[in-house]
Amino acid sequence: MSKMVVTGYGIKAPNTANIHQFLHHLKNGTCCLEIVTNLSGKHKSTIVGLIDxxxxxxxxxxxxxxxxxxxxxxxxxGKEALTYAKIGNTEKKKVGVFFGISVGNIGDYEFQRALVNANQHNEREIPITFGHIGNYHSITSSISYFLGGNDVTKTISTGCTSSLEAIQDAIVYLKSGLIDIAIVGGVDSPISKAAFYSFSKTKVLPINQSLEEGAVPFQSSSKGFAMAEGAGVIVLERDSDALHRGADIFGEIDNIVSNNDGVHIYSLDASGDKMIKALREAVNNRVPDYVNSQALGIQINDRIEKKASKELFNHTVPFTSIKSMIGNPFGAIGIIQVISSLLSINNNFIPPTIRTDKSGYEEMNIAMKPIFKPINEVAITNHGYGGNNASAYIKRYKKEETT
Structure with missing residues (x-):
């Protein structure tokens, strides 16, 4: 059976215009976050990740x-991913587009302006496109149009696990032969006053905390996560097709497992049993070179990662979180974790969890500085609002020997 391989990748993230810049930030532990005070009427500060x-x-x-x-x-x-993939004429190929989106356009200026005008009964100022701006699938459809999607186009919305689960769906279509190429991504623009008040009310934002204290994974003083915007895209193919056309292969998506906590809509399974179950199934008795963790500075989530580290690896496997550098771009984070894992495999390093002092997580093996060593296999953990968990296993691609 063909392996599912990545032949292209592209990114837009805080202070990150392309793959080259992303690799630089990962290797050097660059903090791409900033403190803002414009989201609160009382000038309270929070930490965010913005795209220029x-x-x-x-x-x-x-x-x-x-x-x-x-x-x-x-x-x-997506255009950057297709440039790396070097895909030529696709007229005779079926190209599917799969995108994970969590909150969509709530941080978009036009979206916010339309809501204000609607509240003030200024119907003439509502753009004719507003119905589409508020519809997640219209976002995916417009992306598909400009990237050359010519077959299935799907939107997956499962919170922060959305883009990992988009990969999961794309793999089903590729394995079945229904499509030949999958353009898979995740995107969200969440930073807004509505999001600020919503998340601050549930006490998961770092209000009036410094960059040394707030939105820091694996640190007990952190009182929440950094909202960020971003987009990540990969091109996914069967390895037989990629090899036939002489494509560069950046890595293999070996496995993706997802499940749901099965608790009340406004709750989280604090035991972490379902998250650990997804990771255990994805790892499948192997030992990854490190875990690209979903830890984000919310204590209940980060403690689940600590529990997974103990139960599955007895704290021997390094854990790290790129959210310390770029924050949490909601539905895009899963695929951005995949891209960061592929970059670490191809450049032989573990990206660091910057800014943390490990307080409360001392027994864990946390990569606090870049670790340069051969990397062949990476496990990824991901959790989203609504209780979905997802875990992926990413590998260096090895061509099967034929006899």
Whole structure:
């Protein structure tokens, strides 16, 4: 049976315009987060990850100009992924597009302006496109149009696990032969006053904390996570097809497992049993070189990672979290973790969890600085609002020997 391999990747993340910059940040432990006070009427501060508008390089195409921020981010990341994949004419191939989206356009300026005008009964100021701006699948469809999707186009929305589960769906289509190429991504633009008040009310944002204290994975003083915007895209193919066309192969998606906590909608399974179950099934009795963790600075989540480290690996396997550098871009984070894992495999290093002092997590094997060594296998953990858990296993690609 064919292996599922990645032949291209692209990214837009805080202070990160492309794969080259992302690799630099990962290898050097760059903090791409910042403190803002404009989300609270009382000038309370929080920590966020913002993308510079200049990195989007808008087209002169009239249709492109009307697209919301999420679509622009997804298209930009997708174009970079397709450039790496070097895919030529796809007229005779079935190209599927799968995107994970959690909260969509709530951080988009036009979206916010439309809500204000609606509240003030200024119906003439509501853009005709607003129905689509508020529809997740319209985001995916617009991305698909500009990236050359010509067959199935799907949107997966399972919170922060959305883009990992988008990969899971794409693999089903590739293995069945229903499509030949999968363009798989995740995108979200969540930073807004509505999101700030919502998450601060549930006490999962680092209000008035410094960058040394707040949004720090694996640190007991952290009172929450950093909201961030971002987009990540990979091109996924069967290895037989990729080899036939002479493509560069950046790694293999060996396994993705997902489940749900099965608890009340506003709750989280604090035991972490389902998250650990997903990781155990994805790892399948192997020992990864490290775990690319979903830890984000919320204590209940990070303690589950600590429990997984003890139960599955007795704290011998290094854990790290790239969210210490770029924050949590909601539905995009899973696929960005995949991309960071592929970069570490191809460049032989473990990215660090920066800013942490390990307080409360002293017994864990946490990579606090970049570790340069051969990397062949990486496990990924991911959890989302609504109780979904997802875990992936990423490997260096090895061509099967034929006799």
């Amino acid at each position: 508008n200049q990195t989007l390089q808008p087209s002169q195409d009239k249709l492109y100009k009307r697209l919301p921020r999420t679509a622009l981010l997804g298209i930009a990341a």
